Amino acid sequence: MDNDKFQMESETPWQDAGPGVKRQVMGYDDRVMMVKVRFETGAVGTPHSHLHSQVTCVVSGRFEVITGGRSAILGPGDGFYAAPGETHGVLCLEAGTLTDVFTPCREDFL
Numbered sequence: 001m002d003n004d005k006f007q008m009e010s011e012t013p014w015q016d017a018g019p020g021v022k023r024q025v026m027g028y029d030d031r032v033m034m035v036k037v038r039f040e041t042g043a044v045g046t047p048h049s050h051l052h053s054q055v056t057c058v059v060s061g062r063f064e065v066i067t068g069g070r071s072a073i074l075g076p077g078d079g080f081y082a083a084p085g086e087t088h089g090v091l092c093l094e095a096g097t098l099t100d101v102f103t104p105c106r107e108d109f110l
Contacts, residue, residue, distance in 0.1 A: 003028055015109075019043060020092070025109050033105040039063070039092035047089030052102040054082040061096010065089075 007026045014022040020043030026034040039045070039061065047066060056065075057079040064073055065080050067088035074080065076096075082088040090098070 021045065028105045030105050031103060033102045035100045035109060037098045037100060039096060041092055041095045043092045045090035047087050049085050049087045051084050052104060052106060053084055055101050056080050057099045059097040059099055061092060062094040064091040064093060
């Protein structure tokens with residue numbers, strides 16, 4: 001399982017991922033996946049867990065992030081890690097975009 005070697009933002013569709021949330025699946029194979037997630041102010045990334053390791057970088061905006069029972073306000077350039085099975089979620093305080101990287105690939109996003 002893999003996709004093209006190059007992903008052009010203008011040619012890659014955005015998927016609805018909940019009220020005020022859209023995601024754009026970028027590069028992936030069976031071992032890793034990168035996803036951009038765009039949030040409107042007030043949108044919620046509902047707390048959840050999954051079997052994947054996840055690292056996330058804030059590209060723009062401000063987010064209240066909860067992971068592993070801890071919370072922090074993150075802005076551009078900040079990030080967080082969610083271990084497999086660890087509950088995590090976000091509240092968007094200012095509209096923005098996150099970049100998520102998962103291992104292994106989130107097949108449920110394809």
